[in-house]
Protein backbone atom coordinates (compact mmCIF):
# COMPACT_ATOMS: atom_id res chain seq x y z
CA UNK A 1 0.00 0.00 0.00
CA UNK A 2 2.87 2.35 0.82
CA UNK A 3 4.43 1.44 -2.52
CA UNK A 4 1.20 1.80 -4.44
CA UNK A 5 0.76 5.19 -2.89
CA UNK A 6 4.21 6.41 -3.66
CA UNK A 7 3.80 5.30 -7.27
CA UNK A 8 0.51 7.12 -7.40
CA UNK A 9 2.00 10.31 -5.99
CA UNK A 10 4.88 10.13 -8.47
CA UNK A 11 2.45 9.62 -11.35
CA UNK A 12 0.48 12.65 -10.27
CA UNK A 13 3.68 14.65 -10.05
CA UNK A 14 4.77 13.53 -13.53
CA UNK A 15 1.42 13.96 -15.25
CA UNK A 16 0.38 17.33 -13.85
CA UNK A 17 0.59 20.24 -16.28
CA UNK A 18 2.34 23.17 -14.56
CA UNK A 19 1.51 22.88 -10.89
CA UNK A 20 3.97 24.12 -8.32
CA UNK A 21 5.94 21.78 -6.10
CA UNK A 22 3.67 22.82 -3.28
CA UNK A 23 0.57 21.69 -5.18
CA UNK A 24 2.14 18.32 -5.93
CA UNK A 25 3.15 17.79 -2.34
CA UNK A 26 -0.21 18.86 -1.02
CA UNK A 27 -1.85 16.36 -3.37
CA UNK A 28 0.49 13.66 -2.10
CA UNK A 29 -0.14 14.60 1.53
CA UNK A 30 -3.88 14.53 0.96
CA UNK A 31 -3.73 11.10 -0.62
CA UNK A 32 -1.68 9.77 2.31
CA UNK A 33 -4.30 11.07 4.74
CA UNK A 34 -7.05 9.48 2.62
CA UNK A 35 -5.16 6.19 2.68
CA UNK A 36 -4.79 6.42 6.47
CA UNK A 37 -8.54 6.97 6.84
CA UNK A 38 -9.29 3.96 4.62
CA UNK A 39 -6.80 1.72 6.40
CA UNK A 40 -8.10 2.74 9.81
CA UNK A 41 -11.66 1.81 8.82
CA UNK A 42 -10.44 -1.53 7.46
CA UNK A 43 -8.69 -2.42 10.71
CA UNK A 44 -11.62 -1.28 12.85
CA UNK A 45 -14.13 -3.34 10.89
CA UNK A 46 -11.92 -6.42 11.01
CA UNK A 47 -13.36 -8.46 13.88
CA UNK A 48 -10.46 -10.91 13.63
CA UNK A 49 -8.13 -8.25 15.02
CA UNK A 50 -7.75 -9.38 18.60
CA UNK A 51 -4.98 -7.06 19.64
CA UNK A 52 -7.50 -4.46 20.68
CA UNK A 53 -7.62 -3.34 24.30
CA UNK A 54 -10.56 -4.80 26.22
CA UNK A 55 -11.70 -1.39 27.35
CA UNK A 56 -12.11 -0.14 23.80
CA UNK A 57 -15.65 0.12 22.43
CA UNK A 58 -14.64 2.07 19.36
CA UNK A 59 -16.26 1.27 16.02
CA UNK A 60 -16.26 3.03 12.66
CA UNK A 61 -19.78 4.27 13.57
CA UNK A 62 -18.68 6.29 16.57
CA UNK A 63 -15.24 7.57 15.68
CA UNK A 64 -15.18 11.30 16.36
CA UNK A 65 -13.63 13.37 13.59
CA UNK A 66 -10.93 16.00 14.10
CA UNK A 67 -11.06 18.63 11.37
CA UNK A 68 -8.73 21.35 10.13
CA UNK A 69 -9.58 24.77 11.59
CA UNK A 70 -10.41 26.31 8.21
CA UNK A 71 -13.14 23.76 7.52
CA UNK A 72 -15.04 24.43 10.77
CA UNK A 73 -18.13 26.65 10.65
CA UNK A 74 -17.84 30.02 12.37
CA UNK A 75 -20.11 28.73 15.12
CA UNK A 76 -17.89 25.69 15.69
CA UNK A 77 -14.74 27.84 15.81
CA UNK A 78 -16.33 30.16 18.33
CA UNK A 79 -17.54 27.20 20.41
CA UNK A 80 -13.93 26.02 20.58
CA UNK A 81 -12.36 29.35 21.59
CA UNK A 82 -15.21 29.96 24.07
CA UNK A 83 -14.44 26.61 25.70
CA UNK A 84 -10.72 27.46 25.91
CA UNK A 85 -11.59 30.82 27.51
CA UNK A 86 -13.87 28.94 29.93
CA UNK A 87 -10.96 26.68 30.96
CA UNK A 88 -8.96 29.84 31.63
CA UNK A 89 -11.64 30.96 34.10
CA UNK A 90 -11.98 27.70 36.05
CA UNK A 91 -9.78 27.29 39.13
CA UNK A 92 -6.52 25.38 38.93
CA UNK A 93 -6.23 21.91 40.43
CA UNK A 94 -2.48 22.32 40.87
CA UNK A 95 -1.74 23.33 44.50
CA UNK A 96 -0.43 26.89 44.75
CA UNK A 97 2.27 25.55 47.07
CA UNK A 98 3.66 23.57 44.12
CA UNK A 99 3.06 26.07 41.29
CA UNK A 100 2.21 29.57 42.56
CA UNK A 101 1.60 30.80 39.00
CA UNK A 102 -1.02 28.19 38.07
CA UNK A 103 -4.21 30.25 38.34
CA UNK A 104 -6.61 28.34 36.09
CA UNK A 105 -7.54 24.88 34.82
CA UNK A 106 -5.85 25.92 31.57
CA UNK A 107 -2.66 26.55 33.52
CA UNK A 108 -2.71 22.99 34.92
CA UNK A 109 -1.81 21.80 31.42
CA UNK A 110 0.94 24.38 30.99
CA UNK A 111 2.42 23.52 34.41
CA UNK A 112 2.45 19.80 33.63
CA UNK A 113 4.22 20.43 30.32
CA UNK A 114 6.80 22.65 32.02
CA UNK A 115 7.33 20.04 34.73
CA UNK A 116 7.97 17.22 32.27
CA UNK A 117 9.67 19.00 29.37
CA UNK A 118 12.98 17.20 29.89
CA UNK A 119 11.31 13.78 29.55
CA UNK A 120 8.79 14.26 26.75
CA UNK A 121 10.80 15.84 23.92
CA UNK A 122 13.52 13.98 21.99
CA UNK A 123 12.48 10.97 24.08
CA UNK A 124 10.64 7.69 23.56
CA UNK A 125 7.37 9.13 24.88
CA UNK A 126 7.29 12.30 22.74
CA UNK A 127 4.53 11.28 20.33
CA UNK A 128 2.35 9.29 22.73
CA UNK A 129 2.71 11.83 25.54
CA UNK A 130 1.51 14.69 23.35
CA UNK A 131 -1.32 12.51 21.96
CA UNK A 132 -2.53 11.86 25.52
CA UNK A 133 -1.98 15.48 26.54
CA UNK A 134 -4.00 16.88 23.61
CA UNK A 135 -6.75 14.31 24.20
CA UNK A 136 -7.06 15.26 27.87
CA UNK A 137 -7.16 18.95 27.01
CA UNK A 138 -10.03 18.15 24.61
CA UNK A 139 -11.74 16.10 27.36
CA UNK A 140 -11.44 19.00 29.80
CA UNK A 141 -13.07 21.31 27.23
CA UNK A 142 -15.91 18.79 26.86
CA UNK A 143 -16.41 17.71 30.46
CA UNK A 144 -15.64 20.93 32.29
CA UNK A 145 -16.70 23.55 29.75
CA UNK A 146 -19.53 21.88 27.84
CA UNK A 147 -17.69 21.80 24.50
CA UNK A 148 -19.59 19.60 22.05
CA UNK A 149 -17.09 19.55 19.20
CA UNK A 150 -13.75 17.84 18.64
CA UNK A 151 -10.18 19.11 18.83
CA UNK A 152 -9.40 21.01 15.61
CA UNK A 153 -5.95 20.95 14.01
CA UNK A 154 -3.60 23.26 12.08
CA UNK A 155 -2.38 21.83 8.77
CA UNK A 156 0.84 23.86 8.43
CA UNK A 157 1.10 23.10 4.71
CA UNK A 158 -2.13 24.89 3.79
CA UNK A 159 -0.91 28.36 4.73
CA UNK A 160 2.86 27.98 4.64
CA UNK A 161 3.34 31.09 2.47
CA UNK A 162 1.18 33.36 4.58
CA UNK A 163 0.11 31.90 7.92
CA UNK A 164 -0.79 35.33 9.35
CA UNK A 165 -3.66 35.63 6.84
CA UNK A 166 -4.94 32.11 7.45
CA UNK A 167 -8.29 31.45 9.12
CA UNK A 168 -6.30 30.40 12.21
CA UNK A 169 -4.36 33.64 12.63
CA UNK A 170 -6.32 36.30 10.72
CA UNK A 171 -7.39 37.96 13.98
CA UNK A 172 -11.14 37.71 13.34
CA UNK A 173 -13.62 36.67 16.01
CA UNK A 174 -13.49 33.21 14.40
CA UNK A 175 -9.72 32.81 14.49
CA UNK A 176 -7.33 31.67 17.22
CA UNK A 177 -6.43 35.39 17.47
CA UNK A 178 -4.01 37.22 15.23
CA UNK A 179 -0.36 38.14 15.09
CA UNK A 180 1.34 40.25 17.75
CA UNK A 181 1.70 44.02 17.30
CA UNK A 182 4.46 44.82 14.80
CA UNK A 183 7.89 45.48 16.24
CA UNK A 184 10.52 46.70 13.77
CA UNK A 185 14.21 45.84 13.43
CA UNK A 186 14.21 42.54 15.22
CA UNK A 187 17.15 40.19 14.96
CA UNK A 188 16.76 36.47 14.28
CA UNK A 189 15.85 33.95 16.98
CA UNK A 190 18.96 31.95 17.87
CA UNK A 191 18.35 28.33 18.84
CA UNK A 192 21.11 26.47 20.60
CA UNK A 193 21.25 22.80 21.55
CA UNK A 194 24.31 21.63 23.46
CA UNK A 195 27.48 22.00 21.40
CA UNK A 196 25.71 21.79 18.04
CA UNK A 197 25.91 24.80 15.72
CA UNK A 198 23.15 27.33 16.40
CA UNK A 199 20.09 27.54 14.12
CA UNK A 200 19.00 31.07 13.17
CA UNK A 201 15.31 31.67 12.53
CA UNK A 202 13.97 34.57 10.49
CA UNK A 203 11.93 36.91 12.71
CA UNK A 204 8.25 37.31 11.95
CA UNK A 205 5.98 40.25 11.25
CA UNK A 206 4.67 40.75 14.81
CA UNK A 207 6.54 40.45 18.05
CA UNK A 208 4.30 42.34 20.47
CA UNK A 209 1.03 41.60 22.27
CA UNK A 210 -1.82 39.92 20.41
CA UNK A 211 -4.41 42.66 19.83
CA UNK A 212 -7.26 40.94 18.02
CA UNK A 213 -9.56 37.96 18.28
CA UNK A 214 -10.71 35.78 21.17
CA UNK A 215 -7.41 35.73 23.07
CA UNK A 216 -6.51 39.42 22.90
CA UNK A 217 -7.14 39.83 26.64
CA UNK A 218 -5.62 36.55 27.65
CA UNK A 219 -3.14 36.45 30.48
CA UNK A 220 -0.11 34.15 30.15
CA UNK A 221 0.61 33.28 33.78
CA UNK A 222 3.49 30.80 33.72
CA UNK A 223 7.00 30.87 32.31
CA UNK A 224 9.35 31.66 30.89
CA UNK A 225 11.75 28.76 31.38
CA UNK A 226 14.02 29.45 28.43
CA UNK A 227 12.73 32.12 26.05
CA UNK A 228 15.09 33.09 23.20
CA UNK A 229 14.80 36.79 22.34
CA UNK A 230 15.48 38.64 19.11
CA UNK A 231 18.64 40.20 20.53
CA UNK A 232 20.27 36.79 20.94
CA UNK A 233 19.74 36.56 24.71
CA UNK A 234 17.58 34.01 26.54
CA UNK A 235 15.11 34.93 29.26
CA UNK A 236 15.11 32.21 31.94
CA UNK A 237 13.12 31.34 35.04
CA UNK A 238 11.63 28.38 36.91
CA UNK A 239 8.40 28.74 34.96
CA UNK A 240 6.27 28.14 38.05
CA UNK A 241 6.17 31.69 39.43
CA UNK A 242 3.15 33.95 38.80
CA UNK A 243 4.25 36.12 35.90
CA UNK A 244 1.10 37.54 34.26
CA UNK A 245 1.66 39.16 30.86
CA UNK A 246 0.02 39.48 27.49
CA UNK A 247 0.13 36.73 24.87
CA UNK A 248 2.79 37.67 22.30
CA UNK A 249 3.22 36.29 18.79
CA UNK A 250 5.71 36.85 16.03
CA UNK A 251 4.27 34.91 13.11
CA UNK A 252 6.98 34.01 10.62
CA UNK A 253 6.01 32.84 7.13
CA UNK A 254 9.71 32.23 6.44
CA UNK A 255 9.94 29.68 9.25
CA UNK A 256 6.72 28.01 8.10
CA UNK A 257 7.98 27.82 4.49
CA UNK A 258 11.39 26.58 5.50
CA UNK A 259 10.43 23.78 7.89
CA UNK A 260 6.71 22.98 7.75
CA UNK A 261 5.83 23.09 4.06
CA UNK A 262 3.88 20.31 2.28
CA UNK A 263 7.07 18.72 0.95
CA UNK A 264 8.64 18.52 4.38
CA UNK A 265 5.59 16.66 5.72
CA UNK A 266 5.51 14.26 2.76
CA UNK A 267 9.26 13.64 3.02
CA UNK A 268 8.97 13.01 6.74
CA UNK A 269 6.26 10.42 6.15
CA UNK A 270 7.87 8.67 3.17
CA UNK A 271 11.59 8.80 3.94
CA UNK A 272 11.64 7.47 7.50
CA UNK A 273 10.91 3.79 7.79
CA UNK A 274 11.49 3.33 11.51
CA UNK A 275 10.00 5.22 14.40
CA UNK A 276 13.37 6.36 15.76
CA UNK A 277 14.18 8.18 12.51
CA UNK A 278 10.62 9.42 12.08
CA UNK A 279 10.37 11.11 15.47
CA UNK A 280 13.93 12.46 15.30
CA UNK A 281 13.44 14.06 11.86
CA UNK A 282 10.08 15.39 13.00
CA UNK A 283 11.75 17.23 15.90
CA UNK A 284 14.89 18.13 13.91
CA UNK A 285 18.07 16.04 13.86
CA UNK A 286 20.48 17.92 16.16
CA UNK A 287 23.28 19.51 14.15
CA UNK A 288 21.43 19.14 10.83
CA UNK A 289 20.24 22.75 10.79
CA UNK A 290 16.64 21.53 10.69
CA UNK A 291 14.11 21.97 13.50
CA UNK A 292 11.67 19.59 11.80
CA UNK A 293 7.98 20.13 11.24
CA UNK A 294 7.46 20.14 15.02
CA UNK A 295 9.86 23.01 15.62
CA UNK A 296 8.59 24.59 12.40
CA UNK A 297 5.06 24.95 13.76
CA UNK A 298 6.15 26.22 17.17
CA UNK A 299 8.52 28.85 15.80
CA UNK A 300 6.11 29.90 13.07
CA UNK A 301 3.94 31.17 15.95
CA UNK A 302 6.93 32.59 17.80
CA UNK A 303 6.71 35.17 20.56
CA UNK A 304 6.02 34.53 24.21
CA UNK A 305 5.38 31.76 25.18
CA UNK A 306 5.56 29.86 21.88
CA UNK A 307 9.33 30.36 21.43
CA UNK A 308 9.76 28.78 24.87
CA UNK A 309 9.58 24.98 24.46
CA UNK A 310 8.57 24.38 28.09
CA UNK A 311 5.81 26.99 28.26
CA UNK A 312 4.55 26.63 24.67
CA UNK A 313 1.10 25.25 25.68
CA UNK A 314 0.55 28.74 27.13
CA UNK A 315 -0.45 29.78 23.59
CA UNK A 316 -3.77 28.05 22.79
CA UNK A 317 -2.62 27.31 19.22
CA UNK A 318 -0.37 24.65 20.79
CA UNK A 319 -3.25 22.15 20.74
CA UNK A 320 -4.01 22.74 17.05
CA UNK A 321 -0.32 22.32 16.29
CA UNK A 322 -0.12 19.06 18.22
CA UNK A 323 -3.29 17.88 16.47
CA UNK A 324 -1.28 18.07 13.23
CA UNK A 325 1.72 16.35 14.86
CA UNK A 326 -0.64 13.56 15.89
CA UNK A 327 -2.23 13.40 12.43
CA UNK A 328 1.23 13.07 10.90
CA UNK A 329 2.23 10.23 13.27
CA UNK A 330 -1.12 8.46 12.77
CA UNK A 331 -0.79 8.74 8.97
CA UNK A 332 2.72 7.25 9.14
CA UNK A 333 1.43 4.44 11.39
CA UNK A 334 -1.49 3.64 9.12
CA UNK A 335 0.72 3.26 6.03
CA UNK A 336 2.12 0.06 7.60
CA UNK A 337 -0.16 -0.50 10.57
CA UNK A 338 0.96 -4.05 11.41
CA UNK A 339 4.56 -3.04 11.85
CA UNK A 340 4.14 0.54 13.02
CA UNK A 341 1.21 0.44 15.42
CA UNK A 342 3.37 -0.40 18.41
CA UNK A 343 6.68 1.02 17.18
CA UNK A 344 8.61 2.85 19.93
CA UNK A 345 12.22 4.04 20.12
CA UNK A 346 14.18 6.22 22.49
CA UNK A 347 14.65 6.59 26.21
CA UNK A 348 13.00 8.45 29.05
CA UNK A 349 15.08 11.64 28.77
CA UNK A 350 15.76 14.50 26.29
CA UNK A 351 18.36 13.11 23.81
CA UNK A 352 19.04 10.52 26.53
CA UNK A 353 20.50 13.18 28.79
CA UNK A 354 20.93 12.18 31.56
CA UNK A 355 21.07 8.54 30.41
CA UNK A 356 17.86 6.61 31.13
CA UNK A 357 16.13 3.33 30.33
CA UNK A 358 14.60 2.62 26.94
CA UNK A 359 10.92 3.47 26.66
CA UNK A 360 8.74 0.35 26.26
CA UNK A 361 5.04 -0.42 25.88
CA UNK A 362 4.95 -0.81 29.68
CA UNK A 363 6.38 2.65 30.34
CA UNK A 364 3.85 4.68 32.34
CA UNK A 365 3.19 8.35 31.69
CA UNK A 366 1.18 10.62 33.96
CA UNK A 367 -0.11 14.13 33.28
CA UNK A 368 -0.31 15.00 36.96
CA UNK A 369 -2.81 17.75 37.78
CA UNK A 370 -3.79 18.17 34.13
CA UNK A 371 -5.63 14.88 34.61
CA UNK A 372 -6.11 11.65 32.73
CA UNK A 373 -4.33 9.48 35.29
CA UNK A 374 -1.30 7.23 34.81
CA UNK A 375 -1.41 5.16 31.64
CA UNK A 376 0.95 2.83 29.80
CA UNK A 377 2.39 3.58 26.39
CA UNK A 378 0.61 0.42 25.15
CA UNK A 379 -2.77 2.14 25.58
CA UNK A 380 -1.70 5.19 23.59
CA UNK A 381 -0.43 3.66 20.39
CA UNK A 382 -3.67 3.69 18.37
CA UNK A 383 -6.23 6.48 18.06
CA UNK A 384 -9.06 3.95 17.81
CA UNK A 385 -8.05 1.83 20.78
CA UNK A 386 -7.55 2.19 24.53
CA UNK A 387 -9.02 5.52 25.63
CA UNK A 388 -9.24 6.89 22.08
CA UNK A 389 -11.89 6.73 19.41
CA UNK A 390 -11.20 9.36 16.80
CA UNK A 391 -10.02 9.93 13.27
CA UNK A 392 -9.00 12.86 11.10
CA UNK A 393 -10.53 14.44 8.04
CA UNK A 394 -8.66 16.83 5.77
Ligand SMILES: *[C@@H]1O[C@H](CO)[C@@H](O)[C@H](O)[C@H]1NC(C)=O
Pocket residue numbers: 057058059062389
Ligand atom coordinates in the same frame (compact mmCIF):
# COMPACT_ATOMS: atom_id res chain seq x y z
C1 LIG B 1 -19.51 3.00 20.24
O1 LIG B 1 -20.69 2.31 19.92
C2 LIG B 1 -20.87 1.12 20.67
C3 LIG B 1 -22.02 0.32 20.05
O2 LIG B 1 -23.11 1.16 19.82
C4 LIG B 1 -21.09 1.51 22.11
O3 LIG B 1 -21.29 0.36 22.90
C5 LIG B 1 -19.85 2.25 22.61
O4 LIG B 1 -20.05 2.72 23.91
C6 LIG B 1 -19.49 3.40 21.72
N1 LIG B 1 -18.17 3.85 22.07
C7 LIG B 1 -17.78 5.11 22.05
C8 LIG B 1 -16.36 5.39 22.40
O5 LIG B 1 -18.54 6.01 21.75
Ligand SMILES: *[C@@H]1O[C@H](CO)[C@@H](O)[C@H](O)[C@H]1NC(C)=O
Pocket residue numbers: 094098099111112115368369
Ligand atom coordinates in the same frame (compact mmCIF):
# COMPACT_ATOMS: atom_id res chain seq x y z
C1 LIG C 1 6.33 17.42 38.75
O1 LIG C 1 6.76 16.06 38.66
C2 LIG C 1 7.07 15.47 39.90
C3 LIG C 1 7.68 14.11 39.62
O2 LIG C 1 6.85 13.35 38.83
C4 LIG C 1 5.80 15.40 40.72
O3 LIG C 1 6.06 14.84 41.97
C5 LIG C 1 5.24 16.81 40.90
O4 LIG C 1 3.98 16.76 41.56
C6 LIG C 1 5.04 17.46 39.55
N1 LIG C 1 4.63 18.84 39.68
C7 LIG C 1 3.61 19.32 39.00
C8 LIG C 1 3.34 20.77 39.18
O5 LIG C 1 2.90 18.66 38.29
Ligand SMILES: *[C@@H]1O[C@H](CO)[C@@H](O)[C@H](O)[C@H]1NC(C)=O
Pocket residue numbers: 213214215216217
Ligand atom coordinates in the same frame (compact mmCIF):
# COMPACT_ATOMS: atom_id res chain seq x y z
C1 LIG D 1 -11.15 42.53 26.69
O1 LIG D 1 -11.33 43.20 27.93
C2 LIG D 1 -12.12 44.38 27.81
C3 LIG D 1 -12.12 45.06 29.16
O2 LIG D 1 -12.36 44.15 30.17
C4 LIG D 1 -13.52 44.00 27.33
O3 LIG D 1 -14.30 45.17 27.18
C5 LIG D 1 -13.41 43.29 25.99
O4 LIG D 1 -14.68 42.82 25.59
C6 LIG D 1 -12.46 42.10 26.09
N1 LIG D 1 -12.28 41.57 24.75
C7 LIG D 1 -12.32 40.27 24.47
C8 LIG D 1 -12.10 39.88 23.06
O5 LIG D 1 -12.53 39.43 25.32
Ligand SMILES: *[C@@H]1O[C@H](CO)[C@@H](O)[C@H](O)[C@H]1NC(C)=O
Pocket residue numbers: 257258259260261263264265267
Ligand atom coordinates in the same frame (compact mmCIF):
# COMPACT_ATOMS: atom_id res chain seq x y z
C1 LIG E 1 10.39 22.80 2.38
O1 LIG E 1 10.97 22.17 3.51
C2 LIG E 1 12.18 21.49 3.26
C3 LIG E 1 12.65 20.94 4.59
O2 LIG E 1 11.76 20.01 5.08
C4 LIG E 1 13.22 22.43 2.70
O3 LIG E 1 14.37 21.70 2.37
C5 LIG E 1 12.69 23.15 1.48
O4 LIG E 1 13.61 24.11 1.07
C6 LIG E 1 11.36 23.83 1.83
N1 LIG E 1 10.79 24.45 0.66
C7 LIG E 1 10.69 25.78 0.54
C8 LIG E 1 10.01 26.24 -0.70
O5 LIG E 1 11.13 26.56 1.36
Ligand SMILES: *[C@@H]1O[C@H](CO)[C@@H](O)[C@H](O)[C@H]1NC(C)=O
Pocket residue numbers: 358
Ligand atom coordinates in the same frame (compact mmCIF):
# COMPACT_ATOMS: atom_id res chain seq x y z
C1 LIG F 1 17.84 0.24 24.14
O1 LIG F 1 17.58 0.45 22.77
C2 LIG F 1 18.75 0.42 21.97
C3 LIG F 1 18.36 0.88 20.57
O2 LIG F 1 17.29 0.14 20.11
C4 LIG F 1 19.36 -0.97 22.02
O3 LIG F 1 20.53 -1.00 21.24
C5 LIG F 1 19.69 -1.29 23.47
O4 LIG F 1 20.15 -2.64 23.55
C6 LIG F 1 18.46 -1.14 24.35
N1 LIG F 1 18.87 -1.28 25.74
C7 LIG F 1 18.27 -2.13 26.57
C8 LIG F 1 18.80 -2.16 27.98
O5 LIG F 1 17.36 -2.84 26.23
Ligand SMILES: [Cu+2]
Pocket residue numbers: 113120121130
Ligand atom coordinates in the same frame (compact mmCIF):
# COMPACT_ATOMS: atom_id res chain seq x y z
CU1 LIG G 1 5.75 19.51 24.12
